[in-house]
Amino acid sequence: MQNTSDIIELFLKELIDQKNGELELKRNELALKFNCAPSQINYVLATRFTANRGYVVTSRKGGGGYIRITSIDMARNEYILHIMEQIGPTISEALAFQTLNGLFERGIVSKREAQLMACSLKDEALGDNIEICARRRAYVLKNMMRVLIE
Secondary structure, rough: OHHHHHHHHHHHHHHHHHOOOOOOOOOOHHHHHOOHHHHHHHHHHHHHHHHHOOOEEEEEEEOEEEEEEOOOOHHHHHHHHHHHHHHHOOHHHHHHHHHHHHHOOOOOOOOHHHHHHHHHHHHHHHHHHHHHHHHHHHHHHHHHHHOOOO
């Protein structure tokens, strides 16, 4: 069974597809539609619609405020290079997994490949020190992504 965040994500992705890659909406209206707090909408936007997953989210607060979600339309290699630039010298386990999910959603890697990549990016695979793990994870992920460039 899907949780509320999964349902909101699916709903927004379908709308984005229908609107040719760009969607503008009001956070409170969306929260009312799903009978949830606006903070849950913020959570979905912050974790499911990131640059690593191929989206740009902009917002304006206030009475006439809105949220705009834009799907980044990049060629395969351009997308991979863009993500590699975003990674920086360190990356958390959660953000690395979001990045892998973005690669899977765009059809760049299969589900199985994403799972194999994730195994090598887990904290327990990289050592005990969190800071060292984050540096190693960034290095390993960038190297795996270099292999994906055609």
